[in-house]
Amino acid sequence: MAVSGDGPVGIIAGGQDLPFEVVDALKESGRDYFLFGIVGEADTRIEEHPHLWLKWGEIGLLFKTIEQMVIGELLCIGSIRARPDFRSIRLDFGAVKALPAILKIMAAGGDEGVLQGVARFMEKRGVRLVSVPEVASRLVVGPDLSVGASLAEANEDDIALAARAAGIIGALDAGQGVVVAAGRIVALEGPEGTDQMLERVFRIREEKRARWSYGKQGLLLKRARPGQDLRFDMPTIGPRTIENARRAGLAGIICAEGEVLCANRQQSLAMAKEAGLFLQARKLDDVAL
CATH class of the missing domain: 3.40.50.20 (Rossmann fold)
Incomplete structure (x- = not known):
């Protein structure tokens, strides 16, 4: 053929x-x-x-x-x-x-x-x-994906930890996302996917099984697995991710620049802004694993 x-x-x-x-x-x-x-x-x-x-x-x-x-x-x-x-x-x-x-x-x-x-x-x-x-390169997150930059800057330590953790589990072919709050890894993404992981985070917080102050805290970080073939299973966020992060009590979402797709970008940005969440693309290549 x-x-x-x-x-x-x-x-x-x-x-x-x-x-x-x-x-x-x-x-x-x-x-x-x-x-x-x-x-x-x-x-x-x-x-x-x-x-x-x-x-x-x-x-x-x-x-x-x-x-x-x-x-x-x-x-x-x-x-x-x-x-x-x-x-x-x-x-x-x-x-x-x-x-x-x-x-x-x-x-x-x-x-x-x-x-x-x-x-x-x-x-x-x-x-x-x-x-x-x-x-369709416009669907890939870049520097223009940015809401609440000052909020993100207040979470730099958690962002660094989440980037390292996501890189490690990605190298094990185990997932593409991590939730970190107050210097602690709260959840690692497995076969269930991001939405179900965020539901798990919601339950952890509701049941007070993690040290977590009142109000929005912590973040979801999404990145591709090291060396991942981006023709398959490219990490993705969208309005559903924003809503689930808000429901889980997170302060925001970080995506690896050039490695993540954003569905319904304008709606996603508007939802993040309305919910008071940060949503940013970052270069994560130089984060040590």
Whole structure:
């Protein structure tokens, strides 16, 4: 299977708004696109665009459409609420033919190994996987993401600790986020994701299981794992993150500049400002681990 790089960008779309923000960026740059909506995950708004609905396991249909549409670049974006139950997936004929390669990928162990295997699998079929920074760089946080700078400056020690902790757990392929308050690591992100971690922080505070003064205190820090392939699972924040941080009693959010996506940026900034939270992008490359 050989495809041209001159065709539309294929977008494998999970849930929430980011797939549509990528579409807007591609439209502005004059690029064509085609959406593959994951059944049970993607928003029905994809039906307003060139699209195809895909069930887990329909790999043959995916590649048939890629070839028909002359898609040479493919982007994976959007939330996945739950990993699929592989026992319930019905493989189409294309997937059955590719099963030996798929099983080899799944045996790689660890998310990074599996994702790199997926990239090689696609590239052997003439499709280059691309990252959001390559096709929609405006979604990546930079210096313009800044609300409550003076509030952030009052939390420099906690920011430094959170950056180190996030780098360490990232190196272990364990998560992309950390909550720190008053010089103490309150929560490390695991497979549950950021929203559930912040719910855990809310319960910790409500149950008074951590030393925590009244009022807003502490912060969430998000950064990519060291050496992370940004084509996959790029750290993301958005309005839901802002609301959950506010509910958890945090003082703000720090994102690693160039490593994190911000969904609905203007709404996120407005919500942070209204809630009295700081929201900033910082260069974290020089933080010692």
